[in-house]
Amino acid sequence: MSKNELRNNVIAKRNTLSTQEIEQKSQAIIKKLFTLPEYQNANTIMAYIDFRNEVQTSGIIKDALTNGKKIAVPVTDIKNKKLTPSLLHDFPGDLAPGAWGILEPRPECVRPVDPEQIDLVLIPGVAFDNVGNRLGYGGGFYDRFLLRTRKDVILLALAFELQIQPNVYHEKHDIPIQLLVTEERIMDFR
Incomplete structure (x- = not known):
């Protein structure tokens, strides 16, 4: 099976x-x-906004806002293949459909956050293996973004058990995750 076949x-x-x-x-x-x-100790969290049957993140975003954490979500620059984390103040009020129809901050609500200020990144993905490798959607946006974060940032993915696969065709430029949470278990790859 090819990487694209696995993704599909x-x-x-x-x-x-x-x-x-x-x-x-x-x-x-x-x-x-x-x-x-x-999660409990993170002051600034970057979370994805769930899309097309991904693990839902609205409960996490609401919890973070309620408990005084800073929560950022990505603004996607398709042309430059770049993600910019933007602080949310009002959820879902700050958001409107952006790249690929995924909710992201409206232009007047973009509040950029320095990637080095982020303590925890919740990373979306299509599939994950048993050692922390991730298969994304194919654009490389997160791999490029993660190069701009601190060395001690926690990279955590949320996935359904059906997304755990024996092989996700890991490549040299793919950045692995440290923690994976499914409905059945917590996997720590550190």
Whole structure:
């Protein structure tokens, strides 16, 4: 199977999940995330906005805002293949559909954050293996962004168990994650 076939295969499997299954599994994942000291101790978090049956992140964003954490979400610059983290003050009020229809801060709500200020990055992905490698959507946006973060930043992915695969075709430029939280387990690759 090629990298693209794996990507399409896992996305197709994820798309078979019902809205109720996604909500239930996402709640279980978020509950586990909230127990982690890496989440509890993070002052500034970058989170993705879930899209197309990804693990839902709205509960995390609301929790962070309620508990005085700074929460940033990516603004995508497709032309330059670049992500810029932007602080959220009002969720979902600050957001509108952006690149690929994914919600991101409206132009007047963009509040750039220095990537070096981020303590924890919640990274989306299509598939993950048992050693922390990640298969993204193919644009390399996160791999490029992560090069701009601190060496001690925590890289954490949220995924459904069906996204764990034996091989995700890891390449030299792919940056692995340190923690993976699914509805069934927490995997620590450090």
